Amino acid sequence: MMFIFMLQTFQVMSQETRQSVFTTIHQRKSVRQYQDKPVPKEKTDTLLRAAMAAPTARNIQPWLFYVITSRKILDQLAEELPYAKMLAQAPMAIVVAGDTKKGNPNEEQIHNWTLDCAAATQNLLLAAEALGLGAVWTGVYPYKERIAAVSKALGLPGHIIPLNIIPIGYPLLDDRPKDKWDPEKVKWVE
Amino acid sequence: MMFIFMLQTFQVMSQETRQSVFTTIHQRKSVRQYQDKPVPKEKTDTLLRAAMAAPTARNIQPWLFYVITSRKILDQLAEELPYAKMLAQAPMAIVVAGDTKKGNPNEEQIHNWTLDCAAATQNLLLAAEALGLGAVWTGVYPYKERIAAVSKALGLPGHIIPLNIIPIGYPLLDDRPKDKWDPEKVKWVE
Numbered sequence: 001m002m003f004i005f006m007l008q009t010f011q012v013m014s015q016e017t018r019q020s021v022f023t024t025i026h027q028r029k030s031v032r033q034y035q036d037k038p039v040p041k042e043k044t045d046t047l048l049r050a051a052m053a054a055p056t057a058r059n060i061q062p063w064l065f066y067v068i069t070s071r072k073i074l075d076q077l078a079e080e081l082p083y084a085k086m087l088a089q090a091p092m093a094i095v096v097a098g099d100t101k102k103g104n105p106n107e108e109q110i111h112n113w114t115l116d117c118a119a120a121t122q123n124l125l126l127a128a129e130a131l132g133l134g135a136v137w138t139g140v141y142p143y144k145e146r147i148a149a150v151s152k153a154l155g156l157p158g159h160i161i162p163l164n165i166i167p168i169g170y171p172l173l174d175d176r177p178k179d180k181w182d183p184e185k186v187k188w189v190e
Numbered sequence: 191m192m193f194i195f196m197l198q199t200f201q202v203m204s205q206e207t208r209q210s211v212f213t214t215i216h217q218r219k220s221v222r223q224y225q226d227k228p229v230p231k232e233k234t235d236t237l238l239r240a241a242m243a244a245p246t247a248r249n250i251q252p253w254l255f256y257v258i259t260s261r262k263i264l265d266q267l268a269e270e271l272p273y274a275k276m277l278a279q280a281p282m283a284i285v286v287a288g289d290t291k292k293g294n295p296n297e298e299q300i301h302n303w304t305l306d307c308a309a310a311t312q313n314l315l316l317a318a319e320a321l322g323l324g325a326v327w328t329g330v331y332p333y334k335e336r337i338a339a340v341s342k343a344l345g346l347p348g349h350i351i352p353l354n355i356i357p358i359g360y361p362l363l364d365d366r367p368k369d370k371w372d373p374e375k376v377k378w379v380e
Contacts, residue, residue, distance in 0.1 A: 020211055021210055021214040025240045025317065049371055053216050055315070059370075061372070064377060067378050067379065068379040069379070070380055073379060112332075115329075119309070122313060126215065126313075137245055137309075139305075142301055180249075180251055182251070185242065187256045188257050189256055189257065189263060
């Protein structure tokens with residue numbers, strides 16, 4: 001009896017675990033308007049821990065995370081970045097950047113850090129969704145002017161390159177995810 | 191009374207939802223050895239649906255997914271790709287590729303498809319973990335020889351570029367995730 005109960009509990013939990021990660025993946029959406037309310041430190045930590053759980057090529061972990069809560073810098077970047085105006089309303093933003101001196105990149109490998117940082121960003125966006133936060137990936141790399149603006153604002157040395165800037169806050173509106181499923185994007189090689 | 195019960199249920203579910211997506215994120219690991227057992231079609235569908243829920247720059251969705259179950263092609267690519275030898279044991283692999291004709295890329299934007307496909311790959315890897323499957327991201331782009339080998343095996347036209355190839359199967363061993371948390375990678379800009 002106890003055994004059957006435990007088995008059922010396990011099955012329910014197992015289903016729940018599956019459902020919930022897929023719920024998060026499919027509920028994630030770009031959130032561009034935020035409440036005037038700070039993101040608690042423990043939630044920020046949870047976001048960063050999720051980000052650093054992503055895989056990286058040859059386990060180099062070339063990433064750095066700049067957590068910006070300075071109102072002055074958020075407002076300055078809102079002015080300078082054409083596609084990140086929502087920084088002016090956001091209580092926080094995280095810049096995911098790559099340390100291009102990590103590993104020993106040759107010409108071919110020079111872009112690997114961007115893929116590692118992209119995977120970390122996706123983890124971070126899923127974590128934000130799961131915590132009831134809203135976030136949006138706004139691109140910095142490979143746009144020269146945007147890289148220059150963020151690098152100057154954060155005082156980055158030349159070998160640290162910002163991939164993106166992610167405004168984060170509590171959602172103001174009830175944003176809905178896009179349905180992007182398209183079976184024609186799948187090719188079966190049998 | 192009923193209200194309190196519902197509230198408690200909601201809180202428990204809410205905690206469970208949070209825990210489980212984070213469990214998946216932190217339990218995900220690179221799995222390189224697989225059982226001799228095919229991946230069911232409905233699990234493959236679930237992987238692909240998760241992948242296509244990732245965000246893309248300007249919502250261009252430049253991705254294509256090649257699902258390879260052909261033993262001949264898996265074995266051929268295991269021989270030709272230096273870091274994907276495990277394809278010889280895998281029952282399946284998915285190539286995430288970018289359609290570089292999507293959007294209207296100028297020289298600066300030409301790499302955006304790689305970031306979109308990287309985010310989709312991370313969703314796919316998390317979905318595999320949640321379904322009890324094992325997978326590993328093996329890089330194809332930007333290595334010219336690897337791109338040539340995969341493109342030839344799949345008959346890809348020049349504007350479709352493979353980003354990676356992901357062998358997928360039921361794990362043979364009890365692989366464990368790496369702990370990559372490093373607080374020194376976080377910079378606070380307050």
